[in-house]
Amino acid sequence: MEIGQKVKICRLREKVSPEIVEKVQQGQAATIKSFKMTDGSGVGVFVEFPDSTTGWFFEDEVVLVQ
Structure with a gap:
């Protein structure tokens, strides 16, 4: 994955706002803006x-949009 690529959120591991949940349920694509190291690797x-x-998501929560 690279900054600027389009992704869809495929699952939610953490609690997020209802606004984000609605976008995920609608299947809206989002653009990667930056990366962050999480605790661990x-x-x-x-x-x-x-x-x-x-929003911020773990890498395994997003999939690239082709």
Whole structure:
């Protein structure tokens, strides 16, 4: 994955706002804006939806949109 690529959220491991849940249920794509190291060796991604809503997700929660 790279910054600028489009992704969809495929699952939610952590509690997120109802606004984000709705976008995930609708299958909205988001754009990767940056990465963050998680505790341990994981990587998280910050994404932005078309309406400028942002969220942070674990790498295994997102899939690339082809």
